[in-house]
Amino acid sequence: xxxxxxxxxxxxxxxxxxxxxxxxxxxxxxxxxxxxxxxxxxxxxxxxxxxxxxxxxxxxxxxxxxxxxxxxxxxxxxxxxxxxxxxxxxxxxxxxxxxxxxxxxxxxxxxxxxxxxxxxxxxxxxxxxxxxxxxxxxxxxxxxxxxxxxxxxxxxxxxxxxxxxxxxxxxxxxxxxxxxxxxxxxxxxxxxxxxxxxxxxxxxxxxxxxxxxxxxxxxxxxxxxxxxxxxxxxxxxxxxxxxxxxxxxxx
Numbered sequence: 127x128x129x130x131x132x133x134x135x136x137x138x139x140x141x142x143x144x145x146x147x148x149x150x151x152x153x154x155x156x157x158x159x160x161x162x163x164x165x166x167x168x169x170x171x172x173x174x175x176x177x178x179x180x181x182x183x184x185x186x187x188x189x190x191x192x193x194x195x196x197x198x199x200x201x202x203x204x205x206x207x208x209x210x211x212x213x214x215x216x217x218x219x220x221x222x223x224x225x226x227x228x229x230x231x232x233x234x235x236x237x238x239x240x241x242x243x244x245x246x247x248x249x250x251x252x253x254x255x256x257x258x259x260x261x262x263x264x265x266x267x268x269x270x271x272x273x274x275x276x277x278x279x280x281x282x283x284x285x286x287x288x289x290x291x292x293x294x295x296x297x298x299x300x301x302x303x304x305x306x307x308x309x310x311x312x313x314x315x316x317x318x319x320x321x322x323x324x325x326x327x328x329x330x331x332x333x334x335x336x337x338x339x340x341x342x343x344x345x346x347x348x349x350x351x352x353x354x355x356x357x358x359x360x361x362x363x364x365x366x367x368x369x370x371x372x373x374x375x376x377x
Contacts, residue, residue: 163195172257214273214277221281225284282309285308298357
């Protein structure tokens with residue numbers, strides 16, 4: 127995570143300290159050391175699995191002693207709880223920050239920003255992405271409820287809010303079942319977005335390759351959604367942005 131990101135979640139670390147998840151000693155470390163420890167926990171858990179998180183390896187990755195780690199966390203499980211809580215709070219905070227902006231955009235442009243922006247954002251946080259992918263696609267029971275479900279629920283609810291705002295603007299048919307549509311759009315965007323982030327999924331879904339660029343696939347997906355549930359006679363003033371690439375540049 128960037129230094130600015132770490133400053134943004136400092137308040138969350140204080141909350142976790144008050145909950146007994148992490149100690150005051152950790153909170154008083156400089157941001158670079160805190161970030162190194164979090165990254166080490168994420169990388170070790172993603173590589174070996176949370177059930178076999180190795181404290182010695184975490185210490186080696188973070189370049190701290192094992193004894194120091196136990197002054198920051200109550201035990202091995204506490205390290206994982208801390209890392210997951212920080213990541214979930216960070217992701218949900220980012221969603222809440224961008225949600226109001228997305229809701230004001232025409233649906234086509236909102237979906238383009240959600241997809242292209244989400245993929246680029248995810249690539250920035252590789253440690254979190256690897257752990258989330260392991261939990262989501264390998265069915266790790268320890269992380270399914272604490273990491274996967276909160277983030278997945280938030281993204282589905284955000285998509286439903288985007289669809290609701292679009293319907294209020296007259297962009298969608300009034301007979302559309304928003305809850306059902308949101309779940310389908312959620313599944314489609316996951317398949318497309320995760321295939322761009324995780325090569326082994328793209329081998330299966332085959333959403334893009336050297337001759338079929340990301341932008342073409344995203345435009346086709348958005349067009350499918352908008353034409354499928356859109357109002358064939360949108361209200362005056364509803365303008366759709368046709369280019370995913372234009373939106374990518376704007377964000």
